[in-house]
Structure formats: C-alpha cells, structure tokens
Amino acid sequence: xxxxxxxxxxxxxxxAGLIGCTQCGRVQTPGEARCIRCGSVLQSRDEAxxxxxxxxxxxxxxxxxxxxxxxxxxxxxxxxxxxxxxxxGVIDLIHHGSVxxxxxVFFASIVIPVGKFIAIAYLALSIRHRVKxxxxxxxxxxxxxxxxxxxxxxxxxxxxxxxxxxxxxFAASINPGIAxxxxxxxxxxxxxxxxxxxxxxIWDANKGNPA
Amino acid sequence: xxxxTDVTVADDLPDPAKLIACPQCDAxxxxxxxxxxxxxxxxxCHTVLESPRQLALTRIVMLAAAALILMIAAIFFPFLxxxxxxxxxxxxxxxxxxxxxxxxxxxxxxxxxxxxxxxPVTRFVSLIYVLAPMAFGWTPARHAxxxxxxxxxxxxxxxxxVFIVGVAVALVKVAGLAHLSIxxxxxxxxxxxxxxxxxxxxxxxxxxxxxxxxxxxS
Numbered sequence: 001x002x003x004x005x006x007x008x009x010x011x012x013x014x015x016a017g018l019i020g021c022t023q024c025g026r027v028q029t030p031g032e033a034r035c036i037r038c039g040s041v042l043q044s045r046d047e048a049x050x051x052x053x054x055x056x057x058x059x060x061x062x063x064x065x066x067x068x069x070x071x072x073x074x075x076x077x078x079x080x081x082x083x084x085x086x087x088x089g090v091i092d093l094i095h096h097g098s099v100x101x102x103x104x105v106f107f108a109s110i111v112i113p114v115g116k117f118i119a120i121a122y123l124a125l126s127i128r129h130r131v132k133x134x135x136x137x138x139x140x141x142x143x144x145x146x147x148x149x150x151x152x153x154x155x156x157x158x159x160x161x162x163x164x165x166x167x168x169x170f171a172a173s174i175n176p177g178i179a180x181x182x183x184x185x186x187x188x189x190x191x192x193x194x195x196x197x198x199x200x201x202i203w204d205a206n207k208g209n210p211a
Numbered sequence: 212x213x214x215x216t217d218v219t220v221a222d223d224l225p226d227p228a229k230l231i232a233c234p235q236c237d238a239x240x241x242x243x244x245x246x247x248x249x250x251x252x253x254x255x256c257h258t259v260l261e262s263p264r265q266l267a268l269t270r271i272v273m274l275a276a277a278a279l280i281l282m283i284a285a286i287f288f289p290f291l292x293x294x295x296x297x298x299x300x301x302x303x304x305x306x307x308x309x310x311x312x313x314x315x316x317x318x319x320x321x322x323x324x325x326x327x328x329x330x331p332v333t334r335f336v337s338l339i340y341v342l343a344p345m346a347f348g349w350t351p352a353r354h355a356x357x358x359x360x361x362x363x364x365x366x367x368x369x370x371x372x373v374f375i376v377g378v379a380v381a382l383v384k385v386a387g388l389a390h391l392s393i394x395x396x397x398x399x400x401x402x403x404x405x406x407x408x409x410x411x412x413x414x415x416x417x418x419x420x421x422x423x424x425x426x427x428x429s
Binding site: 010011012013014016018019020021022023024025026027028029037038039040093096098101104105108135136139146149150151153154155156157158159160161162163164165166167168171172175176177178180181184188191195199200202203204 | 227228230231232233234235236237238239242254255256260291293295298300302306307308309310311313314315316318319322323326327356357359360363367368370373374376377378379380381383384385388389416417420421423424
C-alpha cells in the first residue's frame with residue numbers, strides 16, 4: 001500500500017485509544033505513566049500546554065522591554081563612555097558600512113524575537129479560535145519557531161566576545177550592559193514557551209475536540 | 212517512503228508494538244523495519260519518523276569523541292588576539308565566558324559557560340556513554356535511557372554554532388578599531404561546530420531508541 005494519497009481521515013493514537021510517545025514514537029495502551037521503550041513521561045495530550053506557553057510567553061515579553069531600553073554595550077574610549085542599545089548597535093554597524101553584519105544582528109536580535117512573540121501567540125490562539133492558516137502551514141510555522149529561537153542568542157555572545165577582547169584600559173574598553181542579561185533571559189523564556197507547545201494540538205483543533 | 216503505511220481504520224488495529232505514532236502530530240503508522248539509507252516520514256505532517264544510516268552509531272560515537280577533543284583544544288588555546296596601540300590582548304574561550312563576571316551581569320557568566328562549554332560537553336559525553344556500547348554490539352550501559360533522554364533534551368540549549376556566528380559578528384565590529392588575529396582555538400571551535408552538525412545529521416532518535424530497546428537484557 002502506498003501512502004501518497006492525502007485522504008484526511010488519519011487515525012491518531014489518541015483517537016485509537018492509545019498513547020504515542022513524543023520521544024521515540026512507541027505506541028502503548030493507556031495506563032502506563034512512562035514509556036516502556038524510552039522512559040519518557042507519557043501524555044496523550046499535554047493538557048497544561050497552553051498555560052505553560054502563555055506563562056513563558058509573558059515572562060519573555062516582560063524581560064524583552066528592558067532588553068531594548070537599557071544599554072547592551074558600554075564602550076569607553078579615551079575617557080569618554082558611550083552606551084548603545086540593541087537598535088543603537090545595529091545603527092552603528094550601518095554607519096561603519098558593514099550592512100551585511102548589521103542585517104544579521106538586526107535579524108537575530110529584533111526580527112526573530114518579535115516574530116517569535118507573534119508566531120507563538122498566533123499558534124497558541126489558533127488552538128482555541130478559527131484561523132486562516134491550514135494545519136500544515138501552522139505546523140511548519142511551529143517548526144520554524146522551534147528551530148530559529150536559539151539563534152537570537154547571537155547578540156549576547158557578541159557582547160561577551162567584545163567585552164573579553166577589547167580591554168585596552170584607557171584607549172578603549174567595552175563592558176557589557178544590563179540589557180544583555182534581560183535579553184538572554186527573554187531568549188531563554190521564549191525558547192521554553194515554544195518547547196511547551198504541544199504540536200499535536202494543532203492537528204486536533206480542526207476536529208472540534210481541543211485539548 | 213517504503214514500508215510505512217498510515218492506519219486509517221480503527222477496527223484492524225495491530226499490536227501497539229507494531230505501530231509508531233508521529234512524535235509531532237500523533238498520526239499512527241505501521242512500523243516496519245526500514246532498509247538502511249531510507250527515510251520514512253509522517254503522512255500527515257511530513258516529520259521524519261526514522262532514517263537509519265549505515266554505521267550511524269559508530270560514526271556518531273567517533274564524531275562525539277572528536278568533538279570532545281576539539282572542545283578541550285578550544286578551551287585552552289588562545290581564541291582571538293587583538294593588536295592595538297602597541298599592545299596585544301589575548302582572549303581565550305574562558306575569558307569570553309568570564310566577560311560578564313563583574314557587576315550586575317554576573318549571572319550571565321554561568322549561562323555563558325553552560326551554553327558554550329558545559330552543555331555541549333555533557334551532550335558529547337552522554338552520547339558516547341549511550342552509543343559506544345551499541346556500536347560495539349554490547350548491551351546498553353546502566354541508565355543509558357536516562358542519559359540519552361538528557362542528551363536529547365539539551366539539544367536546543369547547546370549553542371556552539373550560534374556562538375561561532377557571534378564571533379564572526381564581533382570580528383567585524385572590532386575590525387575597524389584594531390588589528391585582529393585568529394588563534395588556534397577559533398579553528399578548533401569551527402571544526403567542533405562542523406563535527407556537531409554532522410553528528411546530529413546522522414542521528415535518528417527513533418532508531419537509537421529502538422536499538423536500545425532491542426539490546427536491553429530482559
């Protein structure tokens with residue numbers, strides 16, 4: 001039998017009265033608390049998934065605000081100290097003429113975090129409300145969010161490398177600003193938020209039996 | 212996509228042990244042994260279910276061991292050198308980790324150490340611990356399941372490759388200010404990232420779990 005046909009009635013483990021392991025795919029009868037193959041905790045659906053997603057989401061959102069307001073880098077050169085925020089750093093790079101690098105930083109520290117907030121909120125809302133995007137599109141969106149989240153850490157690493165490298169006393173020195181901490185926290189929280197999301201809910205939603 | 216068929220009718224459900232549920236969307240598939248080199252995907256969401264590869268276990272163990280050695284080199288050799296105003300500022304990976312250690316940003320030191328060094332090393336060690344006995348055809352080591360679960364859970368948090376892109380950005384930022392040269396540790400770290408990516412490509416989570424299950428003494 002070939003499986004090229006796209007007949008919609010795909011039987012899920014839940015619909016068959018079984019539980020599938022999200023780690024190793026082993027299917028088992030209900031009643032086991034842990035997977036008999038890999039020992040992961042079994043849940044037919046993560047009932048608290050959306051709650052966790054929103055909790056981490058708002059935690060991430062809250063710390064994202066100071067990350068943008070406070071300085072990320074503190075550069076002192078010949079006795080003069082300048083602070084630069086995330087956006088300020090991008091603008092500096094453009095003034096230096098390195099537009100490509102400016103784009104990388106702009107994507108990693110502004111477009112990806114903001115896009116991630118929007119995407120996570122959209123995915124979480126789409127479980128309870130009707131949305132336009134098909135299940136498959138939303139699944140792809142979920143995978144993109146999962147994959148891309150960690151790349152936002154670039155800016156924190158850049159600050160660390162610069163601060164370690166540029167310590168020339170009076171001539172020039174770079175020190176990290178407090179925004180680095182809140183930005184790192186924001187990235188970690190949104191990663192937790194995306195990981196808490198149970199993608200199986202996307203596929204359940206259109207059958208009228210959410211969670 | 213050979214040998215994997217979706218199950219559409221609930222009546223003729225076979226034994227659960229012969230089924231596989233898509234880890235992403237829960238769709239049931241018949242779980243047959245795949246030929247080496249082929250890949251099976253979920254019929255609904257197209258997530259890769261299984262992709263057994265020739266000698267995959269041995270290769271993963273080798274690559275993880277290589278990555279461990281490279282990490283040791285990356286930690287102890289100089290990473291970057293900055294020449295400015297007649298002075299040379301050398302910094303190693305450890306200096307980079309310690310960059311946040313003063314003032315309000317101190318908690319980040321721990322996070323940096325974890326993301327760049329500790330978590331990747333933990334992953335390499337636990338993968339070797341789990342897979343080396345498999346590669347030799349022995350029975351799994353004690354707590355192998357737990358070790359492999361930890362290794363998989365840490366996967367998104369081991370950010371060596373993100374760090375390398377960060378280094379590239381930092382290099383450009385400093386380039387105008389001073390002359391920079393790249394130390395041996397930098398290349399060790401680049402090699403480490405390549406090895407890690409190769410290793411993760413070889414690894415098929417479901418296949419590893421199945422192998423662990425088969426070899427488990429019962």
